[in-house]
Amino acid sequence: MRGSASVAKSAPLPISGFIEFLPEQQLILQEFIRRIRAAYELHGFSPIETPAVERVEVLTSKGGEAAEREIYAISRLLGQQDGAEASDSNLALHFDLTVPLARYVASYASQLSFPFRRYQIQKVWRGERAQAGRFREFYQCDIDIIGREQLSLLADAEMPAVIYDVFRSLAIGEFIIRISNRKILQGFLRHYGVDRDTSAAGLRVIDKLDRHPPADWNKVLIAQTTLSPDVVERVTGFFFGAGGATAETLQWLKDHDANADKDFALGVEELGVVVKAVGELGVPETHFKIDLRLARGLDYYTGTVFETLLVGHEAIGSICSGGRYDDLTGFFADEKLPGVGISIGLTRLMAQLLDKKIVKPRASTPAKVLVTSLDKKHLPDYLKIANALRSANIATEVFTEEARLGKQLKYALRKGIPLVIIAGDQELSQGQVQLKYLTEDFAQKDVEEIPLPEIAARVTEKLRVLGLCGIAW
Amino acid sequence: MRGSASVAKSAPLPISGFIEFLPEQQLILQEFIRRIRAAYELHGFSPIETPAVERVEVLTSKGGEAAEREIYAISRLLGQQDGAEASDSNLALHFDLTVPLARYVASYASQLSFPFRRYQIQKVWRGERAQAGRFREFYQCDIDIIGREQLSLLADAEMPAVIYDVFRSLAIGEFIIRISNRKILQGFLRHYGVDRDTSAAGLRVIDKLDRHPPADWNKVLIAQTTLSPDVVERVTGFFFGAGGATAETLQWLKDHDANADKDFALGVEELGVVVKAVGELGVPETHFKIDLRLARGLDYYTGTVFETLLVGHEAIGSICSGGRYDDLTGFFADEKLPGVGISIGLTRLMAQLLDKKIVKPRASTPAKVLVTSLDKKHLPDYLKIANALRSANIATEVFTEEARLGKQLKYALRKGIPLVIIAGDQELSQGQVQLKYLTEDFAQKDVEEIPLPEIAARVTEKLRVLGLCGIAW
Incomplete structure (x- = not known):
């Protein structure tokens, strides 16, 4: 059946940043999607799918020039054919599934039930600078729970429960879900007199402290932030102090001086509620931990934040992240729509698992x-x-x-x-x-x-x- | 949980030609995809997925200005950022899954096993003129078997076997698979002295004869083709003569004068082999029939052709079509790669089934x-x-x-x-x-x-x- 390998006479070069898999790899990707979908549905999330294409003004409604720079616009190859096709202009490919979700909820609010629990597994496109491990087309697997005006903290607690089911089902090794609440670190810094801008810049560095050994944290914070040495000392002390088991960490937080800051106190209270419910939903203590260093870069998170690490492969980075936000879609809706969600960047995860041989294809066909x-x-x-x-x-x-x-x-x-x-x-x-x-x-x-x-x-x-x-x- | 229906303050208008479903509809679409995938895998087809984006020269390699007019090119919204990103230019969205398959096979031939049996379920994009029932973004669910230099006719026979499993599993009512071989009609017309161009134009009209009652076929052929009245008479007589059960139709074809034409005779022989194997693969006579009117518009089909009709809803048109072609990819490969395949236009099918209430959503969540x-x-x-x-x-x-x-x-x-x-x-x-x-x-x-x-x-x-x-x- 195998002739020479010379079928190709002018096979075009691959397009940088667009990955495609051989059948034996694709079979595994499909099975991953099937299991992720099953776990999402087990928790009562409903599927939606939005067009790959949105109006440019929808995609740019949240602002952020960085995102805008990565957007791929679409247009007819041969130009507009006639006036009637003007509906075709000013369109672009979505770069995430959150903006389309906001537009979808605004469009169909009267036909949806709230809290709206949806999952969405689709490809997104970003014109990122081509580099190893970065893709211009990739799968995102998202869930979100969207409330109307309010949403219980128990919705936050469901996220680790779903993550736990997803990654047990994927069987790619031990994992740990890191949980924090952004209000805690923000309140902590304010309590010690750090102003808003210094704090925001500092959080971005703190979020990446994991890349350095704990012994270097002081040095890194001094070098890369404008936090005073005194505050840096307090911050690293805070992280070392909070390293115990969940119950001890919570108690330690409740007793902390920084509770004088109302955001800090509120964050600790929220974290307590979430962590308690996570346990009641069946996630064992071996699989989640409070980690106060977690800040998440994205500005729209306002409370609970999550990351998930593959134990022994922490260098891969977070394989499932998310958090709570105050309002999904100020731009499209009059009402406030608070929500909480997580996302798995599946294409990147699969590429890493194959590369590190954590996943090894066995067959290129489903035939037995x-x-x-x-x-x-x-x-x-x-x-x-x-x-x-x-x-x-x-x-x-x-x-x-x-x-x-x-x-x-x-x-x-x-x-x-x-x-x-x-x-x-x-x-x-x-x-x-x-x-x-x-x-x-x-x-x-x-x-x-x-x-x-x-x-x-x-x-x-x-x-x-x-x-x-x-x-x- | 339901407040007023006024969440939206500035929900953007839908984009014409881009359909999206409510969760209760999407749940059914997902289940359709799951069942189609299961039937494809049951027959030993391997999944592949190609990027939505291909180089423009790949997409236009087959020629055809009509296709080219419908292609959506992509480009960075803010223009090229720097010289290093030139790999981003001259790209467009695929408009079917056949051209990407050809490119994929050429790219990975040495890593694939032939006959290469693949399925592919993905969205494609076409800048069609917006009209009811036409979509600019839609799912195609394709299977193909690709041989190297040669491919058994039994591969053709597997297509109805898969179609039979798919549509029984979808449970949307009775269906019938129409089978023919293009060589028969082509040979028939040549036998009666019709030249190539007249024949090709005539076949396009014949392919759509179903839209008219049989009593009008003569009239339609006279009005819409340049076939002589004598040949028109023979053509309709041919169709009426061939209306019996499979075995009788085959015998009738074998006895026909037109067997003097070698294409006609070859077509009849191929059809006989295929139809016999279709039965042996378990498709009952109630679910397939020879229908010589079947011509399929696409020029690249060279032998067996298929269509599938939903009984009682024939106006929907074919819900699954395909056929045999001599060479997948003359443009990319030195070797000849004959193949056979079918495609389900799932988005259009789902829209029709919902519209005609053949499918009625019952729940907007998987939760029980x-x-x-x-x-x-x-x-x-x-x-x-x-x-x-x-x-x-x-x-x-x-x-x-x-x-x-x-x-x-x-x-x-x-x-x-x-x-x-x-x-x-x-x-x-x-x-x-x-x-x-x-x-x-x-x-x-x-x-x-x-x-x-x-x-x-x-x-x-x-x-x-x-x-x-x-x-x-």
């Missing part, structure tokens, strides 16, 4: 059985066998080209199809087939003779025993 | 249970109940806002959540909860008292008995 073809005159039998297997929900391929058996077995092995059915004159005249389990070394031992009427049942059992159902990595 | 919240002090219990249900894989929502019970029940009813759990002081002190099946008329009868440890098991059983698992329409 290849029905080989020994003799043209038995093709009707081969097709009927395939049909019987498919009717029993076993993914099956028939080898329909002419080739020697050895070539057909190699084809199955190369694609990762674990079972092959072999049936020539002899087998079929006895009303049976050979079922062979293919192993890398082509060991001929695992072969069974199976009567035709029992094929589906026996293959089902074989797949179960060998643990070969579903997609694995 | 709402845990209501009667008393703030019992919130830990409510969260634990939700966790127990989710651990048993039952999609569950907790009502976390403060509201009277009546309001919470209305919320569940409006979203289509069938079961609610009610637990106040009295129930919880006795270690139990109320499980209520919500019906439109709020009949209070279907209420059970359930001990706390049995909730998950009892709810699972209740959903099974009521037939409420999964998504229905």
Whole structure:
């Protein structure tokens, strides 16, 4: 089946920043999406999908020149064709799923139920500077809960519960969910006399302190912020002081002098409510912790914030982040729409997992059985066998080209199809087939003779025993 | 939970040609995609996904100004930022999944196994003139089998087998797969002396004869083609003669004078092989038929062609079409890559099914249970109940806002959540909860008292008995 590798005569170069996967990788990506979707639905989130295309004024409504610089506008390749198509102009590709969510909620508010719990798994596009690990097209998998005028803190607590279910289901190793509340650090700095701008700039550096060993934190903060040495000392002391278990950290926070600042006190109270409910929703203490360094760069977070780290692979950075915001969409709506949400950057995550071999593809096809073809005159039998297997929900391929058996077995092995059915004159005249389990070394031992009427049942059992159902990595 | 309908202050107008669905519709679309994917995988097709963006020269490589006119180019909204980003220029959105497949196969030939069986479910974009039922962004769900230099006719026969599995699984009513071979009509016309151009133009009209009653076919062909009255007579006679069951039609074709034309004879032979294998692959005669009028507009089909009609809703047109082509990608590859494929235009299909109420949304959430919240002090219990249900894989929502019970029940009813759990002081002190099946008329009868440890098991059983698992329409 494999000829020379020279099919291509002028295969175009890949476009920088646009990743695509081989089938064996794509199968895993699909399975990830399936599991993420299942976890989101288990928690009662409803799917929506918005067009890839929005009006430019919608995309730029939140401001931020940085975002604007990354927007891809669209236009007809050959220019506008006639006046009637003016509706086509001033359009661009969405660069996240939050702005489209805001527009969607504003457009259909009367037809939605609030709190509106939605998930959205779609590609977004950003004209980022091309560099390793940065993609111009990537999947985001978001959930948000949007309230009308108000939203319980329990909505915040549901986020770690969903994250816990998602990453247990993805089975990519141990993970830990970091939780904080932005009001705490903000209040802390204000309590010690730091002004608004210095504080905002300082938080951006604090958010990235993880890149340095704790012993260097003082030095880094002195070098990279305008915080006074005295305040820097207090900040690092604060972080070291808060490093205990959840209950101790909360108590320590409640006893802290900075409670004199009302934001600090409110943040501590909110964090307490959220963390308690996270436990009640079934997330064990082994999988989440309070981490006050967490600030999240995005300015629109106003309370609870989350990040998720893969234990042993912290350098990948957060694999699922989010937080609480006061108002989804001041631009589109009169009412205040507070919300809380999280996002998984799936394309980047998958690229990292493949790169670090945390995930290893095993097969390039969903097929579990290849029905080989020994003799043209038995093709009707081969097709009927395939049909019987498919009717029993076993993914099956028939080898329909002419080739020697050895070539057909190699084809199955190369694609990762674990079972092959072999049936020539002899087998079929006895009303049976050979079922062979293919192993890398082509060991001929695992072969069974199976009567035709029992094929589906026996293959089902074989797949179960060998643990070969579903997609694995 | 429902306030006034006035969330929106400046919700932007929808963009013409870009459809988006409400959650209750999106849930069904998702379930359609899941079932289509499952049927494709059952037949051993591997997923791939290509970037939405291709180089303009790739998209226009097949020629065809009509396609080119519909292409959306992309460019940075604020213009190119610097020379290093030149890789960003001359890019556009794909308008189908066939051109990207050709480019993908050329790019990765040495890493793929042939015959290459792939499926691809993605959105495509076309700057079509806006009109009812036409979309500028829509899902295509394609499968193709690509051979190297050659490909068995059995690959053609697999297409109806997949179509049969897909549409049985979608459960949208009876359907029939029409099968023909382009060589037959082409050979027929040549046999009766029709030249190439007249024949090509004639085939385009023949392909749309269905729009007229059979009694008018002569008249239509005379008016809309340059075929002579004599040939028109023969063509309609040919169609009426071939109207029998599959075996009779094949025999009738084999006996026909036009077999003197070698294309006609080859087409009849190919059709015979394909139709026989379609039956052996398990598609019953009730679900497919030879229909020689089938010509398919697209010029690249060279043999077998398919269409699928929804019985009783033929006006929708074909819901799944495709065919055999000689060469996927002469432009990119030295080798000849013959293939066969089909495509489902899912967005248009879904819009039609909703419009004609063939599909009726029942719920706007995947949640099957709402845990209501009667008393703030019992919130830990409510969260634990939700966790127990989710651990048993039952999609569950907790009502976390403060509201009277009546309001919470209305919320569940409006979203289509069938079961609610009610637990106040009295129930919880006795270690139990109320499980209520919500019906439109709020009949209070279907209420059970359930001990706390049995909730998950009892709810699972209740959903099974009521037939409420999964998504229905």
